Amino acid sequence: MERFSNISMAVVRRLPKYYRYLEELLNNDIKRVSSQELSKITGFTASQIRQDLNCFGGFGQQGYGYNAEELHKEIGKILGLDRLYKTVIIGAGNLGHAIANYSNFGKSGFKTIGIFDVNEKVIGEKLNDIVIMHIDKLEEFVKENNITIGIICTPKAYSQDAADILIKGGVQGIWNFAPVDLKVPDSVIVENVNLSESLFTVSYLLKEREESNIKKK
Amino acid sequence: MERFSNISMAVVRRLPKYYRYLEELLNNDIKRVSSQELSKITGFTASQIRQDLNCFGGFGQQGYGYNAEELHKEIGKILGLDRLYKTVIIGAGNLGHAIANYSNFGKSGFKTIGIFDVNEKVIGEKLNDIVIMHIDKLEEFVKENNITIGIICTPKAYSQDAADILIKGGVQGIWNFAPVDLKVPDSVIVENVNLSESLFTVSYLLKEREESNIKKK
DNA sequence: TAGATTGTTAATCGATTAACAATC
DNA sequence: TAGATTGTTAATCGATTAACAATC
Numbered sequence: 168m169e170r171f172s173n174i175s176m177a178v179v180r181r182l183p184k185y186y187r188y189l190e191e192l193l194n195n196d197i198k199r200v201s202s203q204e205l206s207k208i209t210g211f212t213a214s215q216i217r218q219d220l221n222c223f224g225g226f227g228q229q230g231y232g233y234n235a236e237e238l239h240k241e242i243g244k245i246l247g248l249d250r251l252y253k254t255v256i257i258g259a260g261n262l263g264h265a266i267a268n269y270s271n272f273g274k275s276g277f278k279t280i281g282i283f284d285v286n287e288k289v290i291g292e293k294l295n296d297i298v299i300m301h302i303d304k305l306e307e308f309v310k311e312n313n314i315t316i317g318i319i320c321t322p323k324a325y326s327q328d329a330a331d332i333l334i335k336g337g338v339q340g341i342w343n344f345a346p347v348d349l350k351v352p353d354s355v356i357v358e359n360v361n362l363s364e365s366l367f368t369v370s371y372l373l374k375e376r377e378e379s380n381i382k383k384k
Numbered sequence: 385m386e387r388f389s390n391i392s393m394a395v396v397r398r399l400p401k402y403y404r405y406l407e408e409l410l411n412n413d414i415k416r417v418s419s420q421e422l423s424k425i426t427g428f429t430a431s432q433i434r435q436d437l438n439c440f441g442g443f444g445q446q447g448y449g450y451n452a453e454e455l456h457k458e459i460g461k462i463l464g465l466d467r468l469y470k471t472v473i474i475g476a477g478n479l480g481h482a483i484a485n486y487s488n489f490g491k492s493g494f495k496t497i498g499i500f501d502v503n504e505k506v507i508g509e510k511l512n513d514i515v516i517m518h519i520d521k522l523e524e525f526v527k528e529n530n531i532t533i534g535i536i537c538t539p540k541a542y543s544q545d546a547a548d549i550l551i552k553g554g555v556q557g558i559w560n561f562a563p564v565d566l567k568v569p570d571s572v573i574v575e576n577v578n579l580s581e582s583l584f585t586v587s588y589l590l591k592e593r594e595e596s597n598i599k600k601k
Numbered sequence: 602t603a604g605a606t607t608g609t610t611a612a613t614c615g616a617t618t619a620a621c622a623a624t625c
Numbered sequence: 626t627a628g629a630t631t632g633t634t635a636a637t638c639g640a641t642t643a644a645c646a647a648t649c
Contacts, residue, residue: 177616180585182588202630217632229624229629245588264478340589342586354593358585364397429642444608445607447606447649449606
């Protein structure tokens with residue numbers, strides 16, 4: 168995956184966090200927030216927060232801080248949440264179900280309009296009002312409906328095939344839950360969610376913690 | 385969450401990747417691998433790979449490289465995958481189902497032995513041979529069965545309550561899928577999987593890409 | 602032995618933090 | 626105006642990369 172700007176991924180991955188924390192502030196009717204206050208909430212340093220935000224513009228006001236609502240809106244724009252993304256889900260298993268039913272994504276502009284599987288048994292069933300279709304129809308569907316993001320919830324062995332079809336159809340981004348490094352053209356965005364890697368990290372940290380306890384004794 | 389060693393999280397998060405890549409090599413009957421070859425497969429530099437591995441010991445041999453099987457086994461040990469972790473899942477919705485049915489975790493030593501929910505309708509149902517129990521039984525179950533890891537698949541609003549009960553019961557780690565920063569004692573490991581944040585990153589990168597295309601014209 | 606490749610130290614690079622002038 | 630807090634530059638810290646002696 169090629170990058171197109173000099174904003175570091177470390178900064179990019181903090182943006183959704185800022186967005187979430189600001190949402191919470193707004194829910195609590197807080198209108199104004201300083202980098203110091205944000206620091207307390209987020210755990211990042213105030214300095215880092217000001218640096219991060221300044222990558223995108225001067226959203227604050229000296230002596231005042233940031234207008235929570237405005238900042239929230241601006242970060243939403245930076246994240247591209249002011250748009251509509253049409254998505255398809257490949258794989259109607261449990262994970263596909265979970266993603267399809269997670270209504271929060273809809274609020275942020277992500278709309279799943281197609282779900283695909285190879286299993287004849289589930290084809291024709293409805294999932295969150297969307298009929299599950301056979302994977303044979305995927306490429307054409309992606310083309311005809313101008314799908315932006317493909318969500319891969321297939322088993323590992325089928326994930327590269329799914330990616331290939333999605334790309335032929337013209338998706339620009341892939342959200343991949345299969346534990347595989349997909350081969351895709353440079354111009355296609357891939358974001359991997361690797362649950363095993365995440366769980367193994369827990370395991371590592373538990374072991375590390377235990378070993379340090381033994382040492383202390 | 386407190387850390388107990390001076391191994392950086394950057395290194396820790398690469399370990400499961402090494403483990404996965406080595407598994408693939410073994411599946412392809414490759415017995416021996418150099419840091420240079422690993423570099424090609426993983427995308428990390430050979431230098432970084434040697435540095436990373438040397439945090440834990442000298443697993444290689446000069447002039448030869450690494451024995452793939454041995455290295456795989458050693459990293460497994462480092463990750464703590466040579467043990468059995470008993471887990472419970474809180475929240476028997478789609479995500480809870482997906483996690484419960486993901487058999488791969490079992491192979492790595494993670495065994496789910498309890499699933500809990502508040503919804504009376506699902507209590508008593510079986511999920512992957514485990515009867516879904518009421519959350520009221522959670523604390524005692526965790527205590528009696530010496531559960532190590534709690535997996536939170538509840539809605540956001542219930543996640544902190546779930547964490548509190550798990551901690552009272554004595555879990556040492558929490559794998560949290562709710563978009564919330566749980567408040568837990570320092571000694572408890574928390575690993576968050578935040579799907580929204582991951583999806584928003586896709587969205588950001590798509591927008592960035594598009595903007596750079598406009599500029600080029 | 603000669604060639605290959607590690608383990609490890611030193612150099613570089615990038616990200617985070619500190620500091621403070623600008624300014625609301 | 627005085628106080629507060631940003632935006633931004635400079636300093637520090639940590640992670641990555643390069644280099645090479647050790648050694649199989």
